[in-house]
Amino acid sequence: MSATPPAGSxxxxxxxxxxxxxxxxxxxxxxxxxxxxxCTAAAVLAAIVLILIAKExxxxxxxxxxxxxxxxxxxxxxxxxxxxxxxxxxxxxTLITSAMALAIGxxxxxSIAIFLALLAPDGVRNVVSPLVEMLAAVPSVxxxxxxxxxxxPFLAGTVEPFLHEWLGFIPLFGTPQTTGASIFNAGLILTxxxxxxxxxxxxxxxxxxxxxxxxxxxxxxxxxxxxxxxxVLPTTLSGMLxxxxxxxxxxxxxxxxxxxxxxxxxxxxxxxxxxGGTMASLIALQFPSAISALHYASLYYLxxxxxxxxxxxxxAASYVGHRFGGAPAR
Amino acid sequence: xxxxxQTFDTQPQSTNGRAxxxxxxxIRATPLPGVIGEPAATASAAESHVHIAPETVFDAENxxxxxxxxxxxxxxxxxxxxxxxxxxxxxxxxxxTTFLRSLNRMNDPVPGFxxxxxxxxxxxxxxxxxxxxxxxxxRIGMVFQKPNPxxxxxxxxxxxxxxxxxxxxxxxxxxxxxxxxxxxxxxxKDRLKDSALGLSGGQQQRLCIARAIAIEPDVLLLDEPASAxxxxxxxxxxxLIHSLKGxxxxxxxxxNMQQAARVADRTAFFSLETRGEKPIxxxxxxxxxxxxxxxxxxxxxxxxxxxxxx
Amino acid sequence: xxxxxxxxxQEFDPTQPLVATGNLRRxxxxxxxxxxxxxxAAVGAVAVLVIVVTAVVSHGASAINWDFxxxxxxxxxxxxxxxxxxxxxxxxxxxxxxxxxxxxxxxEYAGRRSTRPVQLLLDVMNGMPSIIIAVFAYILIVEATKxxxxxxxxxxxxxxxxxxxxxxxxxxxxLVPRPQREAADALGVARWRSVLTIILPAxxxxxxxxTLLSVAxxxxxxxxxxxxxxxxxxxxxxxxxxxxxxxxxVRIFQLSEEANPEGFTKAWGLSLILIVIILALGLGSxxxxxxSKRKMS
Numbered sequence: 001m002s003a004t005p006p007a008g009s010x011x012x013x014x015x016x017x018x019x020x021x022x023x024x025x026x027x028x029x030x031x032x033x034x035x036x037x038x039c040t041a042a043a044v045l046a047a048i049v050l051i052l053i054a055k056e057x058x059x060x061x062x063x064x065x066x067x068x069x070x071x072x073x074x075x076x077x078x079x080x081x082x083x084x085x086x087x088x089x090x091x092x093x094t095l096i097t098s099a100m101a102l103a104i105g106x107x108x109x110x111s112i113a114i115f116l117a118l119l120a121p122d123g124v125r126n127v128v129s130p131l132v133e134m135l136a137a138v139p140s141v142x143x144x145x146x147x148x149x150x151x152x153p154f155l156a157g158t159v160e161p162f163l164h165e166w167l168g169f170i171p172l173f174g175t176p177q178t179t180g181a182s183i184f185n186a187g188l189i190l191t192x193x194x195x196x197x198x199x200x201x202x203x204x205x206x207x208x209x210x211x212x213x214x215x216x217x218x219x220x221x222x223x224x225x226x227x228x229x230x231x232v233l234p235t236t237l238s239g240m241l242x243x244x245x246x247x248x249x250x251x252x253x254x255x256x257x258x259x260x261x262x263x264x265x266x267x268x269x270x271x272x273x274x275x276g277g278t279m280a281s282l283i284a285l286q287f288p289s290a291i292s293a294l295h296y297a298s299l300y301y302l303x304x305x306x307x308x309x310x311x312x313x314x315x316a317a318s319y320v321g322h323r324f325g326g327a328p329a330r
Numbered sequence: 331x332x333x334x335x336q337t338f339d340t341q342p343q344s345t346n347g348r349a350x351x352x353x354x355x356x357i358r359a360t361p362l363p364g365v366i367g368e369p370a371a372t373a374s375a376a377e378s379h380v381h382i383a384p385e386t387v388f389d390a391e392n393x394x395x396x397x398x399x400x401x402x403x404x405x406x407x408x409x410x411x412x413x414x415x416x417x418x419x420x421x422x423x424x425x426x427t428t429f430l431r432s433l434n435r436m437n438d439p440v441p442g443f444x445x446x447x448x449x450x451x452x453x454x455x456x457x458x459x460x461x462x463x464x465x466x467x468x469r470i471g472m473v474f475q476k477p478n479p480x481x482x483x484x485x486x487x488x489x490x491x492x493x494x495x496x497x498x499x500x501x502x503x504x505x506x507x508x509x510x511x512x513x514x515x516x517x518x519k520d521r522l523k524d525s526a527l528g529l530s531g532g533q534q535q536r537l538c539i540a541r542a543i544a545i546e547p548d549v550l551l552l553d554e555p556a557s558a559x560x561x562x563x564x565x566x567x568x569x570l571i572h573s574l575k576g577x578x579x580x581x582x583x584x585x586n587m588q589q590a591a592r593v594a595d596r597t598a599f600f601s602l603e604t605r606g607e608k609p610i611x612x613x614x615x616x617x618x619x620x621x622x623x624x625x626x627x628x629x630x631x632x633x634x635x636x637x638x639x640x
Numbered sequence: 641x642x643x644x645x646x647x648x649x650q651e652f653d654p655t656q657p658l659v660a661t662g663n664l665r666r667x668x669x670x671x672x673x674x675x676x677x678x679x680x681a682a683v684g685a686v687a688v689l690v691i692v693v694t695a696v697v698s699h700g701a702s703a704i705n706w707d708f709x710x711x712x713x714x715x716x717x718x719x720x721x722x723x724x725x726x727x728x729x730x731x732x733x734x735x736x737x738x739x740x741x742x743x744x745x746x747x748e749y750a751g752r753r754s755t756r757p758v759q760l761l762l763d764v765m766n767g768m769p770s771i772i773i774a775v776f777a778y779i780l781i782v783e784a785t786k787x788x789x790x791x792x793x794x795x796x797x798x799x800x801x802x803x804x805x806x807x808x809x810x811x812x813x814x815l816v817p818r819p820q821r822e823a824a825d826a827l828g829v830a831r832w833r834s835v836l837t838i839i840l841p842a843x844x845x846x847x848x849x850x851t852l853l854s855v856a857x858x859x860x861x862x863x864x865x866x867x868x869x870x871x872x873x874x875x876x877x878x879x880x881x882x883x884x885x886x887x888x889x890v891r892i893f894q895l896s897e898e899a900n901p902e903g904f905t906k907a908w909g910l911s912l913i914l915i916v917i918i919l920a921l922g923l924g925s926x927x928x929x930x931x932s933k934r935k936m937s
């Protein structure tokens with residue numbers, strides 16, 4: 001220890017500041033630990049919630065599963081008063097409406113994405129892109145309401161008779177109903193919901209294709225479409241698949257809009273123009289007023305099935321998007 | 331500065347003051363028959379086919395290029411001859427690549443692109459009103475600085491454009507011929523179905539050249555084709571250019587003076603010249619390669635080729 | 641072997657005028673046809689949006705007046721608006737902290753082994769059908785407490801909102817450059833201090849934006865509230881979240897299921913209000929984003 005006053009006071013200051021930083025350091029360590037703890041807890045909480053969802057839904061389905069086993073999937077009769085429940089009609093309805101939504105929606109959405117990413121000038125893209133995304137922001141209950149009051153009568157009065165007249169030899173296009181509530185209507189509503197999802201993901205994919213790849217194709221004397229078909233589309237195939245899987249997940253799980261326009265039936269018919277039901281829509285319609293424990297359990301059974309295929313579609317989309325997505329390997 | 335044929339006199343006698351097909355010291359492509367043509371008129375060639383000596387492929391007259399308000403190139407007048415290799419050299423940013431890309435209308439998508447003056451291709455104005463850009467690019471091919479093979483198989487890379495053009499007969503032979511022409515056949519003949527992305531950089535670039543020659547264009551534009559490659563691959567590309575000359579008219583942009591000296595018949599030196607307040611790229615000198623490197627007329631050329639700047 | 645199809649390369653004469661030769665005319669036709677299809681598809685999508693919005697506006701505008709917004713049944717839908725505000729408000733209070741914390745976990749604390757699973761978790765949560773979340777919340781809360789409640793609805797909505805907030809926040813957090821973060825560490829500033837005082841404030845705009853967007857989403861979600869907050873006592877103003885609260889989406893749904901034209905008009909009016917709110921939230925968040933981008937540059 002030096003006898004010189006300046007050095008002495010300096011080392012005193014140092015000692016004091018060291019003490020300060022000691023308690024500060026302790027506070028910092030506690031703070032760091034706490035923050036890490038809370039953040040990790042939040043992530044764990046999310047995981048717990050997901051696991052709980054699966055657990056509760058599957059447990060709720062137990063009584064129905066115990067009674068019917070897998071024959072639930074193959075039997076069509078759904079009669080709550082008689083305590084008879086078979087999910088085949090709902091499963092088929094789900095598959096048909098979702099298939100229709102993808103069959104129409106995917107090509108349309110990809111065309112929109114081609115337009116936005118590869119054909120439209122910047123000004124047009126900046127206006128039309130948000131408009132397409134706005135379509136996704138319309139709440140499903142409003143879309144379903146519109147589908148019921150406006151699309152339905154239009155379909156029943158104009159489109160369905162037209163299709164029945166010209167394509168009626170195909171059993172898909174049977175006799176139209178008067179109400180306009182039908183599987184066909186539900187499929188169209190789902191198409192409207194699915195298109196913005198697939199379109200915006202695909203648009204981002206197309207814009208990420210390196211321009212030198214497209215330049216190379218153009219320099220070989222190819223038309224615009226040939227460049228798109230030969231370079232852009234093949235490069236983004238897996239990404240488009242992931243986008244379609246995301247759209248599929250949306251279509252499978254949509255309960256409200258479908259319930260408003262599908263007619264509330266529980267059987268499956270060949271004709272698209274008859275009413276029917278999907279798993280999600282039936283749960284929404286019958287859950288609030290289920291009349292027996294078995295009724296509830298059967299609805300949970302449907303929910304469990306929906307959970308499985310919905311999560312599967314989402315995981316598939318993530319897997320495909322993660323493994324093969326992004327810009328092509330250069 | 332405009333250059334006309336009078337200054338290219340390599341033969342002391344010529345029949346009417348215009349040079350006939352020059353004889354060469356080095357062995358190059360087979361000499362072209364001498365044809366006498368009338369001086370090119372700078373008439374609007376929108377519809378009329380101007381009669382040009384058949385050995386001239388490109389005739390650029392007072393070409394200026396703008397991107398919006400900024401002028402990138404000014405006063406370029408040059409004639410590019412058939413079957414030869416013409417090199418465009420000069421420091422970065424003086425418009426060589428811009429000029430090259432405007433020869434096959436690859437600058438069209440760039441926002442604000444505007445061209446003044448005239449570029450005639452076999453007497454036809456490339457920027458004329460009835461011109462089909464796809465047709466332009468079919469006849470005038472381009473290989474880019476960074477190899478850009480499609481994410482397809484080697485075979486499909488080469489076969490893609492011929493298929494589009496309807497050349498479905500003899501596709502295999504066409505692919506083989508293209509790969510041989512690009513000196514790549516022996517290396518890939520056993521793995522044509524493999525992805526092109528698995529090739530090395532030099533191989534990918536030769537693949538891009540093969541892809542370009544598979545449709546048998548008239549002209550090949552090479553934009554610094556070897557600058558992204560190692561020296562051995564670069565040498566392979568240069569040998570390739572030698573072997574392709576004659577079959578195709580080749581215009582190559584290169585930063586590498588030695589490369590220009592090795593492969594080019596004629597060399598054009600571009601540089602920045604201050605016009606008004608801003609420096610703008612322009613053509614300084616265009617002559618036989620030996621003249622440019624051995625006895626350049628313009629001091630700026632001399633400075634560049636002796637390495638004093640650039 | 642097609643006769644009359646000559647090999648195009650044989651008749652290629654480069655000195656011919658630069659117009660389409662060979663099969664190019666047909667290829668141009670095909671290219672233009674596909675481009676037309678693409679334009680038509682885009683026009684179609686915008687048309688559908690315009691049609692739907694026009695229908696809502698034209699049918700709903702007549703119902704809107706001051707009484708409609710402020711009074712209870714039978715003249716107005718005020719209780720529904722209040723109920724939605726309460727339920728969505730509670731949901732936001734739950735979802736925003738959880739979402740931000742999860743995003744922080746991903747950007748600050750997740751190792752290589754935990755990043756991918758947590759992101760997958762968020763993706764699955766995001767894609768989970770809302771009807772299933774509704775059923776889950778029903779089992780968890782309604783069956784246990786034997787009654788519906790606004791709180792149960794808020795819980796379900798918060799599950800829907802968390803992945804949206806987490807993803808949006810994560811994107812903004814990732815924009816804070818690594819060197820800045822490491823500089824704070826090097827200066828001896830504790831991680832928690834730099835997060836709270838540097839990183840989160842820098843990401844403020846993005847957090848608010850993604851929260852607003854998730855609110856817009858939650859405001860329109862019907863399925864959870866249908867199961868968890870639909871058996872309200874009556875259509876008067878209610879404020880107790882422990883009871884089922886009247887709310888906008890369920891009201892629209894109920895009105896749409898009744899065959900009552902007056903009810904339909906009310907439903908259109910309510911739809912118009914809902915769309916306007918969602919539009920306002922969307923535009924507001926976009927404006928916020930643009931303003932923060934301008935501040936940063």
